[in-house]
Amino acid sequence: MEKVHFVLVVDDDPPLRAVLADQLAHAGFEVECASGVEEALSRLEAHPFDVVLSDVRMAPRDGFWLLGAVRSRSRTPVVLMSSFASRETVERARNEGASAILSKPFQYDELVHTLRDLGDGEDAVAATATARDTSGASEDRL
């Protein structure tokens, strides 16, 4: 896979959209933001992105719905974000084709590494989708 450069951030929370956009820009990515699933899809139709970074919990359509939609029409990687992601959410994301899942709150380094790893051609799902698990042992790479 080519180097990740264009990132579409999808989140219905404006402050988070703002901090993500700032952090990604600071790290050298090009960022567009969408406040929901519909907007994200129309942006994706307008031009291609290297990765979609989407929150899970949104209304009326959520991140998993978007994941399904993207998977059905392109190979664009999707990274999901979930507040204190549970083991179940991590597994579901993996099963439905997400490249990685980030458990909010995550640190700058986690974010940047996760996206860069996608570009390094790693099998992102297997390598990164280890959420902070319930045992509390923090071997996360996220």
Add this chain to the structure above:
Amino acid sequence: MASRAEPALEELGEAELRSLVRELARENEALRQTREALGAAYDRYGDLYRRAPVAYLTVDADGAIREANRAACHLIGVERSALIGEHLAAFVASEDREKLDLHRQQLFADGNRSICELRLASGGAGPRDVRLESVAYPTADAGGRVCRTVLSDLGDREPAARPLDSARAESGLNDMPRKRKLRGEIEDRKRVEDVLAETASRAATVLNAIVEGVLMIDANGIVLTVNPAVEEMFGYSRDELVGKNVNILMPAAHREKHDDHLAHYGASGERTTLAACRDVVGQRKDGSTFPLELAIGAICDDSEAQYVGILRDRSERRQMEEALRQQRDFAESLIDTAHAIVLVLDTDGRIVRFNSYLEQLSGWTQREVEGKDWFSTFIPGHEAERIRALFGSALTGSRVSGNVNAIKTRDGSERIVEWYDSPLCDGSGQMTGLLCIGHDITERVEAEAALRRMSHRIQEAERLASISTLVAGIAHEVGTPMNVILGYAQMMRASLPDEKNRERADLIVEQVTRLIDLIQTLLNIARPSKPVRAPVELEVVVEHALMFFSDKLRQRGVKAKCEAKPVPRILGDADRLQQVFLNLFSNAIDAMPDGGRLEIGICPAGDGELEICVEDSGAGIAPAALPHIFEPFYSTKPRSHGSGLGLMVSKSIIVDHGGSIEVESECGSGTRFRILLPADAGPR
């Protein structure tokens, strides 16, 4: 009683026995009344016998006269004393003696009734034609038989028959109407005689049949007659008694007194009164004595007084006493086999008696503690005052029912007993003590406690579940804002020029990270997700946890030891259980900065449970803190050292495994955690 449905245990004992005694007393009274009636009947019949215008004789199989009434004496024309013992044949005309023999032989041969007519020899009364009607009876002496004979004077038939005969001779005609009238008179008379004979024989039958001894004496104490019961009672035959002084039936010491009695009795004039029963001593032929009850009746006579004694062998009363004793034994055996405590205390609370059930339960025999104070012997100190007060109120009449208290056994253990008391009273209604029936409900109480523990665990689990829901909800909401704070803090830090502000930004990042850890810990409680249930060897789990701290233990100089008895494996999540021990060991090590002991014990705890004890010799937990240590965010450590969630998490893991955790601690000497886990804890 034996055939009755099994009596309730509470009804047993004194009350039951009392009712038995009353029943026996009633039977006794009925017997006494019967005896009186019999006595009266005897008097009536005896009097009739003696005074009847019909002559009665009693003759034995050899033909000797054993008894004769007045009419018989008169008819034969001889004094009674001259008759008794003589052969009847001596008073019969020589030509008729053969007839008499035949009569007697017939009677004793076919044994029923025989009638004959014969002439008496010339005595004081001159020759007389008489009719003998005899009935044979057996006597008490083996094989002996006597006959009772009614003698009817045929002489007064003669004057009527003679003119008839002469008229018949003169006229040669039969004077039919007159003859018929005469015959009618004769038949009437015969009927009266028959009735009288029947009456007398019935009286004799009664006398022979009754179990009471009946004895008749004259004013001088000479025995006139006795019934078979007397023969049996004293071992004398009738012949040995009749004609003797009655005082041979009493011990020598009583004889003189009896003679005085008799003299006084004769003089007092209360001759017809039936004397009250009194207890006297009888002497048998073999010299042995026995208690008997005597009632005396005097019969007034024209010439001399006669007395009838009704004797009752008191050994029969003894039979009743025996029956009573048997009933008591039966009741005793019920009391002793009852699966309940039966205890009798006197009014001072001293032990009068208790059954073998309590002996087994308490380890004390009745003999060892009889007469001792119940409360100081059996009631544990903390209960003694309350129970003594209850005892006091039971004595004042308020019924104690269902009171529960512990009793201490010989080996110092305690049993929990539920009591039902009822007062014991003597005949006058005076309270003499307390009958206490107790059921050992120790097992029941323990089962109830286990049930309470179980329901407490369920409540705990439910409480944790509701906390979990709340925590999960909060986590969802705070994740995003914290992400914003964290992100900008990190960005700002990178752009800040001076060191001081960079440190401040670092502090923000650090504190948010701390919050993240906290929430993650809470979520670990909140979201056990899919529970892992695999066979777990607790000893291995404990050893791994100890290994984790091996460096720290060595640095602090803490000696750790794990003693595991053979226990079954449990079904559980080894990682989470290990987290429990990591938490407990970490706390223990923190409590022993200057070294000490950390001891872990694993053993079976009954009811399919395992017990794990974790004991340290550390600083201990203050009593005020003790009730709160499992609460979330409660910590005695510096804020930076602990989240205050370790024990809460530990507890939630144990509860999640269907177990429980308790703590005991003493300031300065250490803390002891006691974990109970079901050996077969399945998925919950």
